[in-house]
Amino acid sequence: MxxxxxxxxxxxxxxxxxxxxxxxxxxxxxxxxxxxxxxxxxxxxxxxxxxxxxxxxxxxxxxxxxxxxxxxxxxxxxxxxxxxxxxxxxxxxxxxxxxxxxxxxxxxxxxxxxxxxxxxxxxxxxxxxxxxxxxxxxxxxxxxxxxALRPAVAAAPPKGLSPETLELVSGDVRLHGPASATETAERLRMSRVAARRYLEHLVDSGRAERVPRYGKVGRPETEYRWR
CATH class of the missing domain: 3.40.50.2300 (Response regulator)
Incomplete structure (x- = not known):
């Protein structure tokens, strides 16, 4: 402590x-x-x-x-x-x-x-x-x-992404990840497509990563986990 x-x-x-x-x-x-x-x-x-x-x-x-x-x-x-x-x-x-x-x-x-x-x-x-x-x-x-003491410089959200919503999605991934775009969208009451755009931006900026979710027949679902 x-x-x-x-x-x-x-x-x-x-x-x-x-x-x-x-x-x-x-x-x-x-x-x-x-x-x-x-x-x-x-x-x-x-x-x-x-x-x-x-x-x-x-x-x-x-x-x-x-x-x-x-x-x-x-x-x-x-x-x-x-x-x-x-x-x-x-x-x-x-x-x-x-x-x-x-x-x-x-x-x-x-x-x-x-x-x-x-x-x-x-x-x-x-x-x-x-x-x-x-x-x-x-x-x-x-x-x-x-x-370890140098703060990471987050990439600026691309056009069409709100910094406020990005912060909400970031917090959701931290708290509930690994999580799919569908699950994130449902919790934040936004469209799955929009949630996926924010999640992909977090991946592109190095703040999150994609991980496969297995357990269902067919192609594994993509989840997002905070790095």
């Missing part, structure tokens, strides 16, 4: 991110901090019996300090904790400094749950690979480890 600390001065944002974490496997919120000083105290000098923190979801703007201040202090103290910046700040210099200080991700507000989920799942994959590695790594293993 990955222990998460949420750091943000907005109560609604803390509540939202907590609800997002609760929808993910392998993560749990063990601390919520509304300011930079509270975050440093909880991470660096926790009370006796407090859960250790593995990952900090860190805002960049707070009344008593910036996320950069928190990140600099954590690195100066060699705190064994990973950081994902979650902020509305888009300034290139801030992004550069955050990356230079070793943040695993930089996520710009506002965003929907699927984006949040993808970044956290990328981090979980990276952490699992780190813990599984032992001895001398090959170049391929090093490349795979570094690429």
């Amino acid at each position: 990955i222990n998460v600390a949420l750091v943000d001065d907005e109560a609604l944002t803390l509540e939202l991110h907590r609800s997002y974490i609760e929808r993910l496997d392998g993560f749990q919120v063990v601390a919520e901090c509304a300011g930079a000083r509270a975050a440093l105290a909880r991470i660096i000098e926790p009370d006796g019996g407090a859960e250790p923190i593995d990952l900090v979801l860190l805002d960049m703007t707070m009344p008593d300090g910036t996320g950069l201040d928190v990140l600099r202090h954590l690195r100066a103290r060699a705190a064994d904790v990973d950081v994902i910046a979650i902020t509305g700040v888009r300034d290139a210099d801030v992004v550069r400094q955050v990356v230079a200080l070793g943040a695993a991700q930089y996520l710009v507000k506002p965003f929907a749950f699927p984006t949040f989920r993808d970044r956290l799942e990328q981090y979980r994959d990276y952490r699992a690979r780190m813990h599984a590695s032992a001895g001398e790594a090959t170049q391929a293993e090093i490349d795979a480890l570094l690429s």
